[in-house]
Amino acid sequence: MDKIVVKGGPALHGEVKASGAKNAALPILASSLLADGKSTYRNVPDLVDVSTMLKVLRTMGCGAERLSETAKDVCEVTVGAGITPEAPYELVKTMRASVLVLGPLVARYGRARVSLPGGCAIGARPIDQHLKGLKALGADITLTEGYVEARAERLRGATVNFDLITVTGTENVMMAAVLAKGRTVLENCAREPEVEELARVLNKMGARIEGGGTSVITIDGVDALHPVEHAILPDRIEAGTLLVAAAISGGDVLVKHAVPEHMEAVVLKLREAGCTVTTENGGVRCKAPQTLRPVDVTTTEHPGFPTDMQAQLMVLLSVAQGTSVISEHIFENRFMHVAELHRMGADITIQGPTAVVKGVPKLSGAPVMATDLRASASLILAGLRAEGRTDVQRVYHLDRGYERLELKLRSLGADIQRMKA
């Protein structure tokens, strides 16, 4: 098992490229199931989660591979006869986003058997809204032996009003509705750029979707879709993490390909903290201030401040001059990084869904344990600023969602290495 070792101190400078977005790549790969033939995707990030999704597709009988070692960002998914519409527990337990095959499978094959994902370190994460949407489209849903079984002759268009805003729920039901008979109206949808991107890809495949990226999505079902070629959009969370790396290290970094319109809430908070954030050369640049200012933030659905950037911003604020208040309103248990940050000298108190972060003049390096994906990134960011050496264990969480973060940070001047734990 690997660990990441960071020696704090160097200010990061230079340019770095954002990779393709995990949260766009996963539903888009799953959407390949909706059409026979070969779909080709470019700018696919080299992540464990993407490999898991390719494995899920192969387990069902699809061809699903990265093109070659030299064109690692290109993935081909080929769908033909003989698909087994099942996603087993062994794979779903390693990546809950595997549940994204449920909608496409029931729409296309009339049946699906997908392991229930269960919770994870950040919360319970039920999928009741996915199931509510599929039921409204006419799927017969049963839960047996830890699996969701869905059946339908052909799905029928319907109106679905989600009880809460869910990203993968919106995506799953949208993918199901594209092949349903008639019109589906999805209300209270997630408005994340990745949902909009999925709608764009489905339309390229021949679907008729309007309103992707808004809270009401209208889908006129079609009889069949065709495969697609598409380049995955840049990862706004990875880009945000790299901007925080610039800010916390006292540096100045341009994240190329970062899309400013996708990152407005993060950019606003970095500016409130005193950073100079500008859009230039097709990217976003962040220059650290002399002194970081405290900032209050509440995580909400897009276009609000993303929960996937909460841990990283918290680390930045842990060395600001003053007290910040961070409220987490998406996941009930997303402060697992706090206990590890205490070990590095941070002064953070948790009161229910709120963390009160009192800025300290310095952090000190320590051995720490990553508990989830963004917690891992936050501990590495803390290590960039800390005096001495920080060993971040359990890096497999990081590898789910960051494409060799340590190499990107090293290219900017960080003293960081991957080692055997």
Ligand SMILES: CC(=O)N[C@H]1[C@@H](OP(=O)(O)OP(=O)(O)OC[C@H]2O[C@@H](n3ccc(=O)[nH]c3=O)[C@H](O)[C@@H]2O)O[C@H](CO)[C@@H](O)[C@@H]1O
């Ligand atoms: C692969 C992917 O895109 N992952 C993202 C997606 O996860 P994911 O789609 O799983 O997150 P959701 O938007 O569904 O979850 C939002 C909230 O709704 C709850 N909920 C969700 C569905 C449901 O049926 N019932 C229910 O109660 C969840 O427990 C959570 O509290 O959006 C999250 C919120 O922006 C991000 O942190 C994840 O990075």
Ligand SMILES: C=C(OP(=O)(O)O)C(=O)O
């Ligand atoms: C929570 C995340 O991902 P997932 O939904 O894949 O667990 C994340 O990307 O921070």
